[in-house]
Amino acid sequence: MESTKTIKELFKEAGYFPDGTAWNDNKVSDYFKGDTFKDYSSHTMRMFYFERGAGASNLHMKFNLPVVPDGSIEVKKELSNTDKEKYANVRFKFKVYAQKSKGNETFEENTYEVLKAAKMADGTAVTFDDDGAFYLKPGQKATFSGLKDHQKYYVEEIGVKSDEYDDIKINEVSYTEYTENENEEGKKVRDIRTSKEVAENRRLVVFTNNCSAANKRELRITKAMQEGQMTDGTFSFRIYLTSTEGELVPYVGPYYLYCVNDRGEDKKETIYYKNDNGTLTALESGEVEVAGDTNSSGEITGIPVGYTISITQILSGTEFKVEEINLNNQEYKVPTITVSGCKDVVTSNNIATGTIELGNDASVLVTNHKNYKVIKVEKQWKDSRKSDGTGEGNPDLEDDLKPQSTFLGLYYRDAVQPEQVKEVDATKQWACEFEIPGNPNLSDYKVREVVKNGENNYNPVNSEEYIKLGNYIYQVTYSDSEKTETTEGVEEKTVSVVNTLQRGSIEITKNNANKEKLGGAEFKITGPDNYEETVTTPSEGENKGVITISDLLPGEYVITETKAPANYNLLANPITVVVGTTEGESASSGFTVVGDSNTHYYYDLKMEITNNKLFDMPAAGGGFRATIFGVGIMIIAGGWYIIRRRRRII
Structure with missing residues (x-):
């Protein structure tokens, strides 16, 4: 027969609490939370099954209550106020004390000894220090067996740092402070002890540490381009955090995405975005929402220049790795990565690693550089006048004898039309730069002054030929250096174009x-x-x-x-x-x-x-x-x- 009543309603109808005492409306919260049993309460389930005698019969039951064998207790570690518990590779120190046996299942009332035998959830033996201390990471538990139901015990969490964890609960009840000392660089260190209780009444002890604000840190990843360079492209990252086993694993979870806009007059506005497979949607000013989740490989795609990825609530001591992926090596060089606000920093090629520090947010600035080479062009103006009065031939041309502007074209080998054309004038110091993407051989390119002859059609002026600009005619010569130099990682060479005014x-x-x-x-x-x-x-x-x-x-x-x-x-x-x-x-x-x-x-x-x-x-x-x-x-x-x-x- 199927029942739709809650377990609390069934006990109320029976008129008893789970321990057999009479029902009392004023004591319901001692036994129940909502419509079910109170958290961390222990219960014994008895089933009475009667066979009919003839023929086979079967009983099938399903339940989701954790089972603790008789004579056993469990100690479990949890963290609150963070959603990165599975990436917290931190250990917490414990000791379990039980009453010393006098024999005949009787125990010393005030004498307790440290227990040094337990198993992890996977059945492996717990490792103990010489003094009986053992360690648990968030989400782990240890099971101690061999206790008698009426034997008392208590559990200590040792060395809790108050600047990392500002509140500790034991089975949802705030801790009782046992000792406090100042022996670790002045930081408050506490040993937290449970009350003494018989095993029968408390099978499970859960220590829940609330992470302090200083212990919940942020990992920020900002995409930038080299100063003076821009791109409409977007970029992708793969992010790793350490697991509870101490290994770097892909981070799978939520992240924020924002951009800081300069509004002038020292005013800045931070706008958050939703990221739907690379399609960004701006939220209203002041609105903050998660942008999305990384994929199963820890990847985030579609990040433009000037935007910042933010992963929050990371515990101090967590190691991270940030890797820029899917970078077009023909278009971009290996990025420059700058890491701050953390320790153990290592950068190599497109990867940065580090460890989150207490009280600090880690920042990773990934700056990309376009993969290109440069041909610099310097325009010179000379006068064919035989002397300027100093005896020097072809002196520099006076400004009023120069044209308003002229055009320079970049040609690949014997191409008919230039790949790039730039207009130069006095405001540009009669100079320009041609950026050639990829890794070309600069000797395959030449610069020529050009005459525009219709839309996207240019005629080159070869060396010692003439060009009419404004009211004057100039002879054009070129000095193309085969020597290249490398500046800030960019290979470049310089071409000199000389226009000599014809008199x-x-x-x-x-x-x-x-x-x-x-x-x-x-x-x-x-x-x-x-x-x-x-x-x-x-x-x-x-x-x-x-x-x-x-x-x-x-x-x-x-x-x-x-x-x-x-x-x-x-x-x-x-x-x-x-x-x-x-x-x-x-x-x-x-x-x-x-x-x-x-x-x-x-x-x-x-x-x-x-x-x-x-x-x-x-x-x-x-x-x-x-x-x-x-x-x-x-x-x-x-x-x-x-x-x-x-x-x-x-």
């Missing part, structure tokens, strides 16, 4: 009608940026009649003859020429092809000016014939160039 010149040859060169002709040349210079053709020597004005910026120049050679007429009108002009017609088929172009820029102009003698001069001031030759640099968008010699007739 022009005007060469004036003064002739008479017979093509004889004439000295003593004086010319004033004016041009851009208030340029003005007066020159005179030499009257003797191999350069007689020839004068060259050099280091001219591109632009329009006006040449005025201010003094004619003796017996010759002045030019009636000034001559206007343009250094860097694109106008003119070829009078010579000779040219040097550097690229492919349709636009010619003339920078070095040659002029032949012919004057008649005074007696031949017309009334209007005489006639002249000036011929202008141009040695030009030719450029088009795309960075291709051509050098030609041209002639213009005036």
